[in-house]
Amino acid sequence: MTDTKFSKDHEWVRLDGGAAIVGITDHAQNALGDVVFVDLPEIGREVAVGEAIAVVESVKAASDVYAPLAGRVVEVNSALVDNPGLINSEPTAEGWFFKIEPNGPLPDDLMDEGEYAAFVETL
Amino acid sequence: MVPFAGYSMPVQYPAGIMAEHLHTRAAAGLFDVSHMGQAELVGEGAAAALERLTPADVQGLKPGRQRYGVLLNEQGGIIDDFMFANMGERLFLVVNASRKHVDLPLIESVLPRGVTLRPLADRALLALQGPGAVAALATILPDLAALKFMGVWEGQGMVISRSGYTGEDGVEISLPAEQAESFAKTLLGLPGVMPAGLGARDSLRLEAGLCLYGNDIDETTSPVEANLVWSIGKRRRMEWNFAGAETIRGQLDHGVSRLRVGIQPQGRQPARGHTPIQAGGLDIGEITSGGFGPSVNAPVAMGYVAREHAADGTPLELLVRGKGLAAHVAPLPFHPHRYAR
Incomplete structure (x- = not known):
């Protein structure tokens, strides 16, 4: 996962060809608990860094998911609609949320895996 | 762990x-x-004194x-909801954590001479809830098997x-705080007993319509x-002295x-309080409690709606994050009560 970057809002970003795949971290899914519903952004939507573009609902609460980079939403993980539990069971793989085609370089405050692990330790 | 009513829960x-x-x-x-x-309320006239504040019999x-x-x-208006029990020579009361500082002085203020309110701050309360609760408890306290709802x-x-806040059969156990930890460990060692937190307590009571x-x-x-008219005693509805x-x-x-009604959102998306x-x-009302019901396997909610929209089946629209979510008025409870009547 060396090519994966992490945001302070507990999203992960992985470049895959021309698009960045985005999901939430294992730490985030663990804090949320059992996910029962996810509200995904519309394909084609232009998003800014830090914009709330998806919502994840667990038994416990609703939480926003933010765009960790700017660009255009080009794909969403429709498997989550019928099986939102993928976010708990495979947060960094099959539980991805959406793909964004970046309109520039990735924000430079994204962390690498070691930095993110250290950040989580401080919480 | 989270802070709740001054406690870490x-x-x-x-x-x-x-x-x-x-x-x-x-x-x-x-x-x-x-x-x-x-x-505890002790003394001649304790029940009559409490009736000044509650329409219950x-x-x-x-x-x-x-x-x-x-x-x-x-x-x-409702200052609190509570449970009271007739223990023979005294009344035993259980009130909400967030309201005890309001309730107890209020009750104190209506007591006649000879009736005393004794706060039991040094007692713990454990709730053992579920269809296996009483059978498990009866292995160490056999008398409990015969207790009715x-x-x-x-x-x-x-x-x-033999009561609780989940819609299931079960018990609530008041005991001295210093015995609570060891007794809780004993209960957790009984067959079928698992610890459960505030989150499950909330989803269970919501499905039960409580x-x-x-x-x-x-x-x-x-x-x-x-929709708590059932808690008003028949005699009290003739006396009107509360x-x-x-x-x-x-x-x-x-x-x-x-009126407070049950609300069933369509689909999978929960609608939370204040929706x-x-x-x-x-605008015809607001959701007061809402979430996902694990046993119903669907979102469930309750809230207040204008009376003309309160009949079961009435279509409603919930405004979740600015978007309309179709829902309808649903009978409570969402999950049938299973009390040992």
Whole structure:
């Protein structure tokens, strides 16, 4: 996962060809608990860094998911609609949320895996 | 762990809310609800004194029995909801943690000479809930097997009622705080018993259609609006001698403008507390409690709607994050009560 970057809002970003795949971290899914519903952004939507573009609902609460980079939403993980539990069971793989085609370089405050692990330790 | 009413409380144990909820409905969940306020009323006239504040029939409650009631202000608003039990020579009360600092001085203020309120701050409360709860407990306290729903047993320093806040059979156990930890460990060692936290307690009571004070009822809601008229004693509806009686009488005679109802959102998306409710584009109410019901396997909610929209099946629109979510009025409870009547 060396090519994966992490945001302070507990999203992960992985470049895959021309698009960045985005999901939430294992730490985030663990804090949320059992996910029962996810509200995904519309394909084609232009998003800014830090914009709330998806919502994840667990038994416990609703939480926003933010765009960790700017660009255009080009794909969403429709498997989550019928099986939102993928976010708990495979947060960094099959539980991805959406793909964004970046309109520039990735924000430079994204962390690498070691930095993110250290950040989580401080919480 | 989260702060709740001045206490540090577990939202969930490692199993998580979903597993704790489903296990409680299938076997037994153990909840530490020691934050709840406990008190005793002792002395001649204690029941009559309490009836000044509640429309429940306190004087008619038989020894060894427990009942649900609401404490009302002079406007008929709900100061708190509570449980009271006739222990023979005294009344045993359980009130909400967030309201005990209001309730106890209020009760104190209406007591005649010779009646004493004793707060029981040094007692813990454990709730063992679920279809396997009483069978498990009866392996160490055999007397409990014969106790009926809303019956109360006393012995070995404990007061045990066959009641709870989940819609399931089960008990609530009041005991000295210094014995609570070891007794909780004993209960957790019984077959089928799993610890459960505040999160599961909330989803269980919501599916059971039970009110949470501060969400579904407060000083601005009356028991008529809250659909708690069943907690008003028959005799009390002839005497009208409780706080707020005039307002309650008027509401029973002429109806209320809003009612608490069950609300079933369509699809999978939960609608949480404070979600606006619309019908035909007009605001007609607000959700007061909402979430995902693990046993119903669907979102569930309750809230207040204008009376003309309160019939079962009435279509509603919930405004979740600015988007309309289709829903309808649904009968409560969402999950059938399974009490040992």
